[in-house]
Structure formats: C-alpha cells, structure tokens
Amino acid sequence: MKRIGALLLPPGIVVVALLVFQGCNALNPLCGSSRPAPIIASLSPSTVTFAEVQQGFLLTVTGSQFVSSSVVVVNGTALSTLASSSQELQATVTTSVITAPGAASVTANTPSGNSSDLGCSSGGTSKALVLTVT
Numbered sequence: 001m002k003r004i005g006a007l008l009l010p011p012g013i014v015v016v017a018l019l020v021f022q023g024c025n026a027l028n029p030l031c032g033s034s035r036p037a038p039i040i041a042s043l044s045p046s047t048v049t050f051a052e053v054q055q056g057f058l059l060t061v062t063g064s065q066f067v068s069s070s071v072v073v074v075n076g077t078a079l080s081t082l083a084s085s086s087q088e089l090q091a092t093v094t095t096s097v098i099t100a101p102g103a104a105s106v107t108a109n110t111p112s113g114n115s116s117d118l119g120c121s122s123g124g125t126s127k128a129l130v131l132t133v134t
Contacts, residue, residue: 036065037124038108047132050101053093061089061108063126070110074098074131078109093131104131 040063048057061072064087071081072091075098079091089108098104105128112123 035067035069035110035112035123038065038070038110038126039063040106040108040126040129043106043129043131046129047134048093049134050098053098053133054095056092056094059091059093059106059131061091061106061129062087063089063108065110066108067110070108073107073109073125075104098131098133101133104133105129106131 040061042062044060044062045057059072059074066083066086066089068083070083070089071078072089073079074091074093077097079093079097081089081091083089093104107128108126110123
C-alpha cells in the first residue's frame with residue numbers, strides 16, 4: 001500500500017488530478033501568453049471636419065492593455081495602426097472609412113493569442129467611442 005495524503009492505495013493504482021480554471025488570469029498558469037482585451041478611454045481629436053478626413057488625419061486612441069498587434073477599427077474597418085505604448089494607438093483616418101459627416105464608431109481590437117481548450121480567453125474588442133465628423 002502507498003499513502004497519498006489521507007488515501008491508502010494498493011500497488012498499481014494511479015491518482016490523476018485534473019484542475020479546471022475559468023478565464024485567463026494569474027490563477028490559470030496554463031493560459032501562457034494570452035493577450036488581454038483592449039480598453040479605450042478617449043479619442044484625440046474627438047471631433048473633426050470632413051475636410052480633415054479628406055486630407056487624412058492622425059487619430060490617437062488612449063486607453064490600456066494595448067499590445068503591438070492591437071489595431072484601431074473605424075466603422076468596422078481595421079486601420080494600419082502604430083501601438084506607440086500599452087496606453088496609446090495611432091492611425092490615419094481617411095475617406096476610405098469615413099465617407100460623409102456624422103458619427104463614426106471607433107474601437108480597438110486585439111487578435112486572439114494563446115488560447116485553447118484550457119478555459120483561456122484572449123484578445124477581443126473594446127467598447128466603442130464616437131468620433132464626430134462635422
């Protein structure tokens with residue numbers, strides 16, 4: 001007989017423990033390098049003229065949990081994006097994504113990273129902020 005904790009097991013019996021983790025956080029070491037979902041807090045500028053859009057203007061998105069693969073998404077179109085830090089993304093906005101004055105939806109998206117059947121979640125899309133085009 002072999003003692004494992006409070007159990008006495010006969011020879012040839014193996015005990016296998018399966019740990020199930022929910023979500024990807026510090027309690028789940030099996031998640032590895034999963035990427036967090038981005039959070040956006042503000043846009044700069046938050047209001048532009050349509051003439052500025054026609055010329056192309058630099059939009060700065062501030063927030064948190066940005067990684068090098070995070071992108072700015074305007075009206076559903078992902079833009080070529082510079083992740084200058086984990087708190088700032090920059091992208092040039094043109095008439096290819098905004099075709100007229102009005103409200104434009106801006107989000108940040110981080111593609112999924114290391115996730116599988118381990119209960120890990122990875123990446124995602126932030127809540128939307130509105131860019132006003134006059």
